[in-house]
Amino acid sequence: MRQLRISPGTANATAFAGLLDRVAAVGRPKAVYEVSYVEDRADESVVVDGARFTSRVLRRNLDSVERVFPYVVTCGTEADAVTVPDGDQMQAFWLWSIREALVDEARDYLYEHLADRYRLRHWAVMHPGSGDADVWPIEQQKELFSVFGDVESMIGVRLTDTMLMIPTMSVSGIVYPTETDFASCQVCHREDCPRRTAPFDETVWQAVWGETAHT
Numbered sequence: 001m002r003q004l005r006i007s008p009g010t011a012n013a014t015a016f017a018g019l020l021d022r023v024a025a026v027g028r029p030k031a032v033y034e035v036s037y038v039e040d041r042a043d044e045s046v047v048v049d050g051a052r053f054t055s056r057v058l059r060r061n062l063d064s065v066e067r068v069f070p071y072v073v074t075c076g077t078e079a080d081a082v083t084v085p086d087g088d089q090m091q092a093f094w095l096w097s098i099r100e101a102l103v104d105e106a107r108d109y110l111y112e113h114l115a116d117r118y119r120l121r122h123w124a125v126m127h128p129g130s131g132d133a134d135v136w137p138i139e140q141q142k143e144l145f146s147v148f149g150d151v152e153s154m155i156g157v158r159l160t161d162t163m164l165m166i167p168t169m170s171v172s173g174i175v176y177p178t179e180t181d182f183a184s185c186q187v188c189h190r191e192d193c194p195r196r197t198a199p200f201d202e203t204v205w206q207a208v209w210g211e212t213a214h215t
């Protein structure tokens, strides 16, 4: 409520609490992951569980990594099915924020689970479609999903023709052990992004792209 600037004791607070209760009553966030191994490396791609991931950045980040953890996590179809009255933009935004918080918590839970179970002291994550378009192209969602089989029957997440995930509050990626901090935001030129977690890093950018012309 603080984040959404809803003052306690107001009508909005009551309405928000009611919406939150409705989502909490049905919400079932879910995740699927694999323990996978890098099977092959080429100049700008790696093969993981038979899927070729084409990304110069990922290839570089997995240079000395063998075991990786591809995953998909979602707020769940149940929370996605909750609705608000047509035209109520405020409640629609609240609902969007609640679902976002749900998938963020589920993702953090998954990361803790992986770190604990597989003794990961330090790790980083990459997501298809995060950062500049050519960092790890969004089209690679298809390859990532192929690692799991039928993701929709497992956790209810499907890909659209444009490679977006439904429910939209879903996150896919690959967790890998590393001693070097990395965030896609370091190689993303997008300005004023509210979800940026690290500043653009020219050094990292140059290390990946070298002499290649990128503007």
Ligand code: SF4
Pocket: 130, 131, 132, 184, 185, 188, 189, 190, 193, 194, 195, 196, 197
């Ligand atoms: S700055 Fe924003 S768009 Fe770019 S990678 Fe980070 S979160 Fe994604």
